[in-house]
Amino acid sequence: MLHLKNICAGYGNGDILHEITFDLPLGQNLCILGPNGCGKSTLLRTISGLLDSRGELTLDGKPVAAMRRPEIASHIAMMSQMSTVYFSFSVYETVMMGRYQKLRRGLFASPSREDKQCVEQYLRATGLEPLRERQISELSGGQLQRVFLARTLAQEPEIILLDEPTNHLDLKHQTELVSYLKNWSQEKGRTVIGVLHDINLSLMLSEQLLFLKNGSVAGMGPANMLLTREFLHEVYDMDVASYMMASLKRWEQVS
Numbered sequence: 001m002l003h004l005k006n007i008c009a010g011y012g013n014g015d016i017l018h019e020i021t022f023d024l025p026l027g028q029n030l031c032i033l034g035p036n037g038c039g040k041s042t043l044l045r046t047i048s049g050l051l052d053s054r055g056e057l058t059l060d061g062k063p064v065a066a067m068r069r070p071e072i073a074s075h076i077a078m079m080s081q082m083s084t085v086y087f088s089f090s091v092y093e094t095v096m097m098g099r100y101q102k103l104r105r106g107l108f109a110s111p112s113r114e115d116k117q118c119v120e121q122y123l124r125a126t127g128l129e130p131l132r133e134r135q136i137s138e139l140s141g142g143q144l145q146r147v148f149l150a151r152t153l154a155q156e157p158e159i160i161l162l163d164e165p166t167n168h169l170d171l172k173h174q175t176e177l178v179s180y181l182k183n184w185s186q187e188k189g190r191t192v193i194g195v196l197h198d199i200n201l202s203l204m205l206s207e208q209l210l211f212l213k214n215g216s217v218a219g220m221g222p223a224n225m226l227l228t229r230e231f232l233h234e235v236y237d238m239d240v241a242s243y244m245m246a247s248l249k250r251w252e253q254v255s
């Protein structure tokens with residue numbers, strides 16, 4: 001169980017997150033939504049232990065603040081919005097790094113048969129097999145995003161934190177990725193916590209939605225309880241439902 005109670009966090013200039021409280025059983029997914037700058041990435045960084053916070057933040061009863069980085073990495077893996085490429089490795093080597101992170105080995109240790117099988121599995125799952133020997137510095141934004149996702153999956157954590165994992169992907173890869181993550185979490189009883197701007201993709205991925213506004217929880221719960229025209233209007237300060245309906249009408253004319 002991931003447990004947050006009255007979590008406050010920020011960057012030194014006052015709090016960005018205010019009194020965030022929720023419980024998430026492992027095996028369930030959660031999507032975090034809300035307007036730009038409301039604190040979604042900050043909440044992910046806080047859960048990952050990268051950012052100090054006040055309040056209670058525990059994983060299976062153990063405070064995340066009391067865990068050393070390698071221990072956190074064995075439970076939680078984070079794929080962030082901007083995974084910058086400083087050094088060029090091949091796609092295969094980059095995905096293998098997820099195994100080193102999991103097993104806390106040095107980069108030059110020989111991979112085991114299990115490591116190799118795991119990397120092959122996630123190269124296939126993310127459609128990267130044809131690119132396996134390519135240098136990551138030569139890849140497109142969407143290809144690179146899939147490499148970082150495969151590396152995160154190869155770490156095989158209990159919780160994966162994904163910050164806008166679909167923002168460089170075309171529609172086909174977006175929907176494939178989200179349905180892959182859904183199956184991955186269901187089959188393995190693991191949890192994905194994702195920041196997504198697309199409400200439709202969020203509904204594909206998770207049972208629970210959490211909306212932030214100005215660093216506070218505007219609402220959390222299953223989509224059928226939470227998503228009303230009024231609630232979305234309040235969170236986004238626009239008539240989201242009318243926008244969606246107008247889009248649907250335009251698409252009905254296309255077919």
Ligand SMILES: Nc1ncnc2c1ncn2[C@@H]1O[C@H](COP(=O)(O)OP(=O)(O)OP(=O)(O)O)[C@@H](O)[C@H]1O
Pocket residue numbers: 011016034035036037038039040041042043
């Ligand atoms: N490293 C940082 N140092 C100081 N302030 C930061 C830092 N990162 C983010 N912030 C501030 O924290 C607030 C929340 O930012 P955050 O990135 O968490 O929002 P977000 O909801 O993920 O936004 P978006 O949808 O635009 O990605 C913003 O006001 C931002 O300027």
